[in-house]
Amino acid sequence: MMLLYHLWLSPHCRKVRLMLGEKQLPFETRIQKTWDRDESFLALNPTGEVPVLVDEDGNRVCGSQPICEYLDEMYGDQPLIGTGAVMRAEVRRLIDWFDVKFNEEVGINLVEEKIMKRFLGLGEPSSSAVRAGGRNIHTHLGYIDWLAERRTWLAGEDLTLADLTAAAHLSCVDYIGDVPWDEHPEAKDWYARIKSRPSFRPILGDHIPGAPPPRHYADLDF
Amino acid sequence: MMLLYHLWLSPHCRKVRLMLGEKQLPFETRIQKTWDRDESFLALNPTGEVPVLVDEDGNRVCGSQPICEYLDEMYGDQPLIGTGAVMRAEVRRLIDWFDVKFNEEVGINLVEEKIMKRFLGLGEPSSSAVRAGGRNIHTHLGYIDWLAERRTWLAGEDLTLADLTAAAHLSCVDYIGDVPWDEHPEAKDWYARIKSRPSFRPILGDHIPGAPPPRHYADLDF
Numbered sequence: 046m047m048l049l050y051h052l053w054l055s056p057h058c059r060k061v062r063l064m065l066g067e068k069q070l071p072f073e074t075r076i077q078k079t080w081d082r083d084e085s086f087l088a089l090n091p092t093g094e095v096p097v098l099v100d101e102d103g104n105r106v107c108g109s110q111p112i113c114e115y116l117d118e119m120y121g122d123q124p125l126i127g128t129g130a131v132m133r134a135e136v137r138r139l140i141d142w143f144d145v146k147f148n149e150e151v152g153i154n155l156v157e158e159k160i161m162k163r164f165l166g167l168g169e170p171s172s173s174a175v176r177a178g179g180r181n182i183h184t185h186l187g188y189i190d191w192l193a194e195r196r197t198w199l200a201g202e203d204l205t206l207a208d209l210t211a212a213a214h215l216s217c218v219d220y221i222g223d224v225p226w227d228e229h230p231e232a233k234d235w236y237a238r239i240k241s242r243p244s245f246r247p248i249l250g251d252h253i254p255g256a257p258p259p260r261h262y263a264d265l266d267f
Numbered sequence: 268m269m270l271l272y273h274l275w276l277s278p279h280c281r282k283v284r285l286m287l288g289e290k291q292l293p294f295e296t297r298i299q300k301t302w303d304r305d306e307s308f309l310a311l312n313p314t315g316e317v318p319v320l321v322d323e324d325g326n327r328v329c330g331s332q333p334i335c336e337y338l339d340e341m342y343g344d345q346p347l348i349g350t351g352a353v354m355r356a357e358v359r360r361l362i363d364w365f366d367v368k369f370n371e372e373v374g375i376n377l378v379e380e381k382i383m384k385r386f387l388g389l390g391e392p393s394s395s396a397v398r399a400g401g402r403n404i405h406t407h408l409g410y411i412d413w414l415a416e417r418r419t420w421l422a423g424e425d426l427t428l429a430d431l432t433a434a435a436h437l438s439c440v441d442y443i444g445d446v447p448w449d450e451h452p453e454a455k456d457w458y459a460r461i462k463s464r465p466s467f468r469p470i471l472g473d474h475i476p477g478a479p480p481p482r483h484y485a486d487l488d489f
Binding site: 091092104106107108110111112114115118119130131133134137138141142146188 | 313314326328329330332333334336337340341352353355356359360363364368410
């Protein structure tokens with residue numbers, strides 16, 4: 046069986062979990078505390094970061110986008126990075142949007158400040174970072190509103206890795222209750238559709254000891 | 268003809284220029300001052316960032332990795348992201364290494380601090396950032412040494428986008444004379460091989476008004 050090294054509230058790891066779920070590939074998970082030095086893990090991935098996937102053949106793949114590209118090439122009945130170079134470019138543009146821009150402007154400011162800092166004993170969250178994250182999330186939800194008004198899924202007619210990536214990032218912020226869903230009805234409707242997919246069930250079951258999610262987090266009718 | 272919106276000292280833009288050069292695809296360039304608000308450019312790429320490529324068919328592709336994946340799929344006689352899913356995973360792992368890790372640990376600390384801040388009137392470079400960049404670059408050159416001792420090119424026997432990406436990032440730091448080549452002979456030998464390729468010539472011809480490169484920058488025998 047495949048083995049995924051991950052962390053619960055890492056959006057990049059959740060993206061891979063969703064991809065594996067959509068591909069209906071069974072996998073085991075192992076939590077890798079990337080803040081502790083672990084020589085055997087560094088031998089697997091010299092950056093020391095998650096996600097890392099070890100395939101059944103023993104192939105190891107590092108990083109969320111390389112892993113998802115690999116899975117889409119290897120297990121390809123229904124491509125999730127889109128069909129044709131032009132569509133794939135659009136899917137990858139949106140993936141970059143969430144993996145880089147959303148992560149920097151929202152995820153790090155909210156999830157890392159409020160959760161990771163506390164767990165690692167790095168002090169109180171910075172109130173200016175939290176305020177910035179809370180402001181910035183509206184731009185991103187507004188962009189999802191805009192896309193969802195024009196397309197069935199974020200990149201076009203079909204569900205793609207762009208949807209899974211956006212939902213992975215939002216799900217981490219939703220775990221701490223910081224997504225203003227009610228102000229963004231189209232984004233909320235899109236997220237409700239993703240949330241009801243079987244691939245999402247394990248994500249909704251995540252429960253970090255000492256930091257439980259709000260009640261609406263796992264609720265399909267939120 | 269294709270049109271590339273870019274900036275001179277952006278490693279992500281240089282990566283695309285090298286990819287286009289290796290594919291022998293003719294293209295025009297347009298400098299996009301991403302710090303000035305430009306509605307027509309925002310319509311092309313809502314992040315407002317470069318690189319953006321407009322293909323001959325009018326397809327626009329945003330972001331260095333989506334552009335390079337697109338070019339490799341569309342103009343594919345000699346794939347530069349590798350052959351087979353396992354090799355592509357290794358190429359993409361190394362691309363991520365330089366686009367994310369090198370960029371954060373070295374490029375931003377040196378090139379953005381020393382050049383971009385000055386051009387944008389954002390004050391003096393932070394001496395602690397510059398010191399960190401100067402320390403961190405040894406880790407990265409050491410990793411290139413290690414790979415170059417074991418492989419012909421960074422990802423294996425063939426030149427790939429991993430080499431182009433690493434060279435694009437290093438070339439920006441070399442433009443300000445901050446690469447300690449003499450302490451890393453294998454990395455230097457690898458870079459000399461890349462530097463002598465026709466695709467690299469336009470990069471070596473870059474000359475930013477008011478910030479000329481050191482003499483060794485364009486010298487193939489540096």
